[in-house]
Amino acid sequence: MSRVRTLEADDVPAVAAMFQRLLRKKAPPPPTSLTDYIRRLYLEAPFCGGGVHSLVHENGEGKVSGFIGVHALPMTFNGRKLRAAVCGSLMSEDRERDPLAGARLLKAFLDGPQDLSFSETANETSARLWTRSRGTALTQYSLDWVRVIRPVSFALGVASRRIRIAKVFDPLASVVDNIWRRHLGPGRLSWSALPTSGTGQKAANVREIDSIQFADLLDPLTSQYALRPDWKECRLDWILADAMDKPDLGDLVFCAVSSPTGVRIGAFAYYAKPGGIGSVLQIVAAPGQAGHVIDCLVDDAAARGLGGLRGRVQPALLEAMLGRRIAFVHAASTVVHSRDADLLLATTDSQAFLNGIAGEQWCRLIRGRFT
CATH class of the missing domain: 3.40.630 (Aminopeptidase)
Incomplete structure (x- = not known):
């Protein structure tokens, strides 16, 4: 039976191979530098943990068949401290056998303890998953x-x-x-x-x-x-x-x-x-x-x-x-999700500072070199 769970160190080679195939559009195996970077970014970086984790999807055979990369971002709202979670890579394979793997990953992520979830690199497929999960696409941040x-x-x-x-x-x-x-x-x-x-x-x-x-x-x-x-x-x-x-x-x-x-x-x-x-x-x-x-x-x-x-x-x-x-x-679209109506209003009313450093464009997985 398929399941979603927290990313572990042993999963990193499979995630890197998936990233190489699906997002870099290159044949595996992935370069060692890419595998090492994924491990460092999602398991060892200073903003990892605290209840906000990257997740993997296991198919019925126990094989990693999906991944959602996540890092925490401390934020403030009118002086109140809160925790946001930035969603980076969202990918799944074996879509014909399990077309709902991506949706399960996203739901598990959005059900996490963070006050606000967002991504600034959602493609059309990902954006549809977000909006079907009661997320909001922010047009004014998506150009x-x-x-x-x-x-x-x-x-x-x-x-x-x-x-x-x-x-x-x-x-x-x-x-x-x-x-x-x-x-x-x-x-x-x-x-x-x-x-x-x-x-x-x-x-x-x-x-x-x-x-x-x-x-x-x-x-x-x-x-x-x-x-x-x-x-x-x-x-x-x-x-x-x-x-x-x-x-x-x-x-x-x-x-x-x-x-x-x-x-x-x-x-x-x-x-x-x-x-x-x-x-x-x-x-x-x-x-x-x-x-x-x-x-x-x-x-x-x-x-x-x-x-x-x-x-x-x-x-x-x-x-x-x-x-x-x-x-x-x-x-790509910037998409947000929160159970706090005031936080959502701040994003839709252009009162939020998102994207760039306050997002994921700084990350080496976006146009970085791995050889």
């Missing part, structure tokens, strides 16, 4: 934003994810992009590219900082949210160290943004690889300052030679992004 800086480099960056040889055209792309951008007038808004003069907005100053300084800015710059991570309890040192170990995405750059008078108004963290598409991990901004912070991010990426930027939307940033030639796409 990716895209800004083109160098159009030819951007196109090659997209193509190179499928066709590696496309990168040989990078030198030619740089020449064409420079000509294209010079023909755009200073400060001109264009969907196709960013002028060589940048956004034209000089109302703020940018300074590169380290991960410790960035972590110190998260609490004051998210204080306006009713529901947010308890940054002092989140082990940001562990999370940011993990986030920095994604060499294929480039260096993880941390920057602080200040007004001309020196008042700190925002910060951002993004992966920068010249000629590539920068992946934005997090943007934080003081109320009313999101536009200035976004402009500084785009200008900083242009100065580092990036072809474009892509990141996850926060509702507080959405209004500022409109009119800045930023496009939006839907790749």
Whole structure:
């Protein structure tokens, strides 16, 4: 008889093999680095335990046939401490023999002791399972934003994810992009590219900082949210160290943004690889300052030679992004579940700080390298 139980150390090789097959779309066996990382992330990390566990599904033969990866996230709601659980990988095989394995895993997870459950990487199948389990899909948190800086480099960056040889055209792309951008007038808004003069907005100053300084800015710059991570309890040192170990995405750059008078108004963290598409991990901004912070991010990426930027939307940033030639796409849904109506209202009313560091985008299972 099939059952759901807590992940144990002996299950990790089977989970890694499943991850390799179903999510990485590669033939097993998985590399040792992937197996070791799954063990470290779901069994040994500082946010493991405390009643919040990753789970496996066993089929009738006692074989691991499904998995849901979970880590705890300390949060506060109007000053009240609570515990959230972030759902990462949700996968099951033998769907023809046992089509309800995924649903059993999700139900067991949602029945856990956490006050709030959420995921920011739910595909269409997972999102349907969440909503059928009385979860809610948050439209305003479920969009990716895209800004083109160098159009030819951007196109090659997209193509190179499928066709590696496309990168040989990078030198030619740089020449064409420079000509294209010079023909755009200073400060001109264009969907196709960013002028060589940048956004034209000089109302703020940018300074590169380290991960410790960035972590110190998260609490004051998210204080306006009713529901947010308890940054002092989140082990940001562990999370940011993990986030920095994604060499294929480039260096993880941390920057602080200040007004001309020196008042700190925002910060951002993004992966920068010249000629590539920068992946934005997090943007934080003081109320009313999101536009200035976004402009500084785009200008900083242009100065580092990036072809474009892509990141996850926060509702507080959405209004500022409109009119800045930023496009939006839907790749995955942010979904939430709670038995506390006030917590749910905070998420649906855009009063929650979710996604990015307050989620799972920092995790190496998302676009990390395992060889």
